[in-house]
Amino acid sequence: xxxxxxxxxxxxxxxxxxxxxxxxxxxxxxxxxxxxxxxxxxxxxxxxxxxxxxxxxxxxxxxxxxxxxxxxxxxxxxxxxxxxxxxxxxxxxxxxxxxxxxxxxxxxxxxxxxxxxxxxxxxxxxxxxxxxxxxxxxxxxxxxxxxxxxxxxxxxxxxxxxxxxxxxxxxxxxxxxxxxxxxxxxxxxxxxxxxxxxxxxxxxxxxxxxxxxxxxxxxxxxxxxxxxxxxxxxxxxxxxxxxxxxxxxxxxxxxxxxxxxxxxxxxxxxxxxxxxxxxxxxxxxxxxxxxxxxxxxxxxxxxxxxxxxxxxxxxxxxxxxxxxxxxxxxxxxxxxxxxxxxxxxxxxxxxxxxxxxxxxxxxxxxxxxxxxxxxxxxxxxxxxxxxxxxxxxxxxxxxxx
Amino acid sequence: xxxxxxxxxxxxxxxxxxxxxxxxxxxxxxxxxxxxxxxxxxxxxxxxxxxxxxxxxxxxxxxxxxxxxxxxxxxxxxxxxxxxxx
Numbered sequence: 001x002x003x004x005x006x007x008x009x010x011x012x013x014x015x016x017x018x019x020x021x022x023x024x025x026x027x028x029x030x031x032x033x034x035x036x037x038x039x040x041x042x043x044x045x046x047x048x049x050x051x052x053x054x055x056x057x058x059x060x061x062x063x064x065x066x067x068x069x070x071x072x073x074x075x076x077x078x079x080x081x082x083x084x085x086x087x088x089x090x091x092x093x094x095x096x097x098x099x100x101x102x103x104x105x106x107x108x109x110x111x112x113x114x115x116x117x118x119x120x121x122x123x124x125x126x127x128x129x130x131x132x133x134x135x136x137x138x139x140x141x142x143x144x145x146x147x148x149x150x151x152x153x154x155x156x157x158x159x160x161x162x163x164x165x166x167x168x169x170x171x172x173x174x175x176x177x178x179x180x181x182x183x184x185x186x187x188x189x190x191x192x193x194x195x196x197x198x199x200x201x202x203x204x205x206x207x208x209x210x211x212x213x214x215x216x217x218x219x220x221x222x223x224x225x226x227x228x229x230x231x232x233x234x235x236x237x238x239x240x241x242x243x244x245x246x247x248x249x250x251x252x253x254x255x256x257x258x259x260x261x262x263x264x265x266x267x268x269x270x271x272x273x274x275x276x277x278x279x280x281x282x283x284x285x286x287x288x289x290x291x292x293x294x295x296x297x298x299x300x301x302x303x304x305x306x307x308x309x310x311x312x313x314x315x316x317x318x319x320x321x322x323x324x325x326x327x328x329x330x331x332x333x334x335x336x337x338x339x340x341x342x343x344x345x346x347x348x349x350x351x352x353x354x355x356x357x358x359x360x361x362x363x364x365x366x367x368x369x370x371x372x373x374x375x376x377x378x379x380x381x382x383x384x385x386x387x388x389x390x391x392x393x394x395x396x397x398x399x400x401x
Numbered sequence: 402x403x404x405x406x407x408x409x410x411x412x413x414x415x416x417x418x419x420x421x422x423x424x425x426x427x428x429x430x431x432x433x434x435x436x437x438x439x440x441x442x443x444x445x446x447x448x449x450x451x452x453x454x455x456x457x458x459x460x461x462x463x464x465x466x467x468x469x470x471x472x473x474x475x476x477x478x479x480x481x482x483x484x485x486x487x
Contacts, residue, residue: 143479173482212479216415217441217451219477224444237487238477247470248415248449255447269486283475305486341487343479 015092020074022048023089024063035063039086047086051077066093107376111298113327118194119298120181120322124348126196126355127186129392133197133354138183139226139234140347141219142175144168144206146331149176151185152202160225161206162218170331171210177337178237179204180329182347182354191336194328196351196392203231208238216248219284223252227259232357232367235350236265236290237343239282243310246283250314253289260363264350266342267292267317268307278308278384281315288314291368294385295323295345302384306342309383318368319375320385321348352390359393413474414438414459416450422467423448429467436461 024035024044035044040060048055048065051073058065069077074090081088111119117127145159147169159168170176183202184195205222208214219238226234234256256263263284271279285292294317295303303324309316323345330337349371356370357363375387416438418429423445430443430450438452451474454462462471480487 172479174479174487177487208477208479212481213476215413215474215476216472217413217474220415220444220447220449220451221442224447224449227446238479240475240477242475246475247472248417251417251449251469252447259446339485339487343487 013094013096015094018068018070019093020067020069021091021093022065022067022077023091024065025087025089035087043086047080047084051080053077109300113192115192117186117192118327120326120344120348121186121193121196123296123298123300123322124196124352124390125392126351127193129355130395131355131359131393132186132199133183133351133358134199136197136200136233136354136357137203137229137231138197138200138350138354139203139205139222139229139231140175140179140182140350141205141207141222141226141234141236142178142238143172143208143210143212144170144175145179145202145204146170146176146329149329149331149335151180151188151329155183156201157204158202158229159204159206162221162225163206163209163214166206166209168204168206170206172208172212173330173337174212174237174343175204175206175208176331177326177328177339178235178343178347181326181344182235182351184329192327196348197354200351200354203229214238216246220248220252223256223263227256227261230260232261232363233350233353234261234263235347236263236284237341237346239266239268239285241268241270241280241282243280243286244283245286245288245312245314249284249287249290252284253287257289257364262291262353262364262367263289264291264293264346264353266346267294269305269341269343271305271307273302273304273306279306280310281307281317286310286312286315290314291318291349291371292316292386293318293342293346293349294320295340295342296320296378296385296389297324298322300378300389302380303340303342305340306345306384316386317384318386319349319371319390320378320388321345321352321390323348349390352392355392410456411453412456412459413441413451413453414462415472415474416452416462417469417472418448418450419467419469420448425467429465432465432467433462436465438462
């Protein structure tokens with residue numbers, strides 16, 4: 001009595017009586033590493049027909065036939081194949097059922113700050129991620145950093161000012177806020193955690209003065225410094241409301257990618273959507289090799305001010321992050337501040353980039369692709385949110401420990 | 402804003418060096434200097450040179466071998482720290 005090979009699947013699939021799958025290939029790939037095209041297109045149909053099998057369900061590219069057969073007919077067929085040294089395996093045809101895996105619980109669509117975490121940290125799922133960006137260098141090019149901020153005393157912080165006559169100390173607040181979101185702590189003694197990549201090394205480049213103003217000369221010098229220091233992620237919450245792509249940033253973005261780094265920039269706050277003006281992605285985020293970030297509110301809707309994709313290469317909003325009522329670090333006695341902008345969405349994405357860089361080892365273009373692929377899709381226009389809400393990497397398989 | 406005539410106003414330029422010339426930055430920088438660019442900073446990793454000079458200089462710099470583009474330095478401004486929208 002012929003006994004087909006034991007099905008390799010022991011789960012939901014069941015065998016169909018009298019139906020078999022014939023596989024024309026050597027299981028060990030020793031004698032015939034792959035059967036020639038001629039064998040598969042000419043010899044196999046011939047041997048099938050001489051056994052009385054139809055060839056309508058023979059797939060020559062796969063070398064697989066599905067046949068209806070009696071048991072003794074199968075024995076005869078196998079003997080026939082053996083006599084011409086044609087390796088053939090026989091397995092029952094199975095019926096498959098859709099996997100009955102439990103669907104993932106739907107994710108919330110509204111978030112609020114809690115005693116433990118900001119809404120942004122929860123929404124990007126960094127609050128409980130096992131990844132912290134450890135070993136990843138994140139450069140934040142902005143107004144500097146409050147180097148005396150108590151939440152960062154034990155952190156690795158490298159700072160440098162590119163603004164004439166000013167040290168790296170933040171005299172504005174914007175830079176300290178952005179560094180807080182991208183690289184700040186997830187747990188704070190008094191108050192809620194607000195930082196995505198809480199284990200990353202911080203490179204605080206001051207490219208905007210304490211008056212909030214800077215130019216290409218300081219910003220490009222900051223990018224150059226970040227690349228020199230091999231920062232894998234460069235966060236730039238700055239821009240101008242101009243539609244023209246500014247050539248120096250095309251080169252800067254491309255060089256960064258070539259050197260294993262990724263520049264992430266704010267799409268811009270020039271929209272007034274409630275007034276019918278969707279705005280446009282400004283420079284430098286509209287450069288083709290720089291990732292542009294839009295801003296979401298805590299109901300995961302597009303922020304009123306968040307700029308829309310600008311037609312043309314590089315003008316896309318690539319992804320989105322929390323950018324309305326974002327609580328983070330602030331210089332001096334205030335210590336914390338809650339503000340809004342694509343400037344606040346950008347460091348959320350930069351922090352997630354650090355987590356993904358740690359989790360996957362991906363850099364540059366691959367890291368860009370990973371950020372986009374892992375984004376949580378939203379029922380919003382892609383011209384506004386790109387690939388959706390940026391997401392922390394899922395934890396590695398639970399070991400049950 | 403500065404109201405002086407274009408000739409006398411000093412412009413800051415970003416000179417981007419063609420990728421194939423970035424291995425010879427010193428050479429390109431000295432050509433730029435010979436043409437009258439007063440170099441503030443050389444960004445070796447990016448292959449860019451920041452310098453300043455008058456308005457006419459831009460056209461001359463663009464002709465130099467190894468120069469990909471010459472762009473005016475743009476200014477970026479954040480809102481005041483008190484503004485809730487950043």
